[in-house]
Amino acid sequence: MLRIGYVRLTDAGSAGETATLKAKGCHVVRAEEPSAAGGDEFAVLDSILDFVGPGDQLVVTRLDHLGRGARAVIEVLERLEQRAATLFVVDPELSTEGSGGRALRAALEAVAALEPPSLGRRRRPAAAQEIRDLQRAGIGPVEIARRLGVSRMTVWRKLRAVEA
Template sequence: MSRIGYARVSTIDQDLDTQIAKLKAEGCAVIRSEKASGASRDGRAELATIIDFLRPGDELVVTRLDRLGRDTRDVLNLIHECEQRGAFVTVLDPHVSTRGEMGHIVLTVLGMVAQMERRFIKERQREGIEKAKGAGVYVGGRARIDHGRVIELSRGEMGVSDIAKAVGCSRMQVYRILKGTFERPT
């Protein structure tokens, strides 16, 4: 029977230290962490590893429910997967566990609140963007990949996999950039 901690933040700029310290103080023998969005379970390899590792009697511990996800269905599916493995889920703030029926009800409500909060965040973000566009100061998100470098490397006869490694992205992103280049009129 193990207590396994999971810590998550959404962006690279955010810090995992506070969550990890709380999980250690709670007695988690193993703690896995990652920097990934909680909007879905896609791209969250550490969480998938924990779920695969869970054994009967183990306990998945998170500091807050929104660390597991911001979509009620995803959170409930995750809790169900843990239970199918005979494991429990415990949230530290507020302290709730799936060891009892009341815990299930509370976690369902908290999951719905997390999803609602995500919708509010997106709504405020959308309003802010519209306001900035109206004021003529919106420039859009910054490019995370240097498209020019991708194109330059492809002209140098470098393969897609090598380009992806060189610029730090997926092969699919390289294909999209190159496809966009060939479709544009010159």
């Protein structure tokens, strides 16, 4: 089982969160810096969710690092479930494994029902032609992903689909 730590660098206290995740046994810790360019502000999280595999665990220090509102967190949980992976939150200690996971999801769904619809996070669909045009211009996959606000895996999949 691979434990992948994820932290959003939003304030001065974020630096200690990386050490906390390492202390919790994370093999890899990825940090998300606030996006000034207005792109996908959760690009690192998206790439982790594209990478995570069966039996792996995403570890965060706080639940609010996963998105703006309960709907965004539910979306992350759904993507983890699709990949047969789990979530572990350090503070308060929560996990999506077992009955606690069902309770966590039920609580999030109750909160999401009360949220205004505009708080949900929407992923920008990546146009294959746009990705191909940037590649032809000599831009690498990592930079394409950053510019378009999508994961690197999305870039590779779209390029593969265009070539086929």
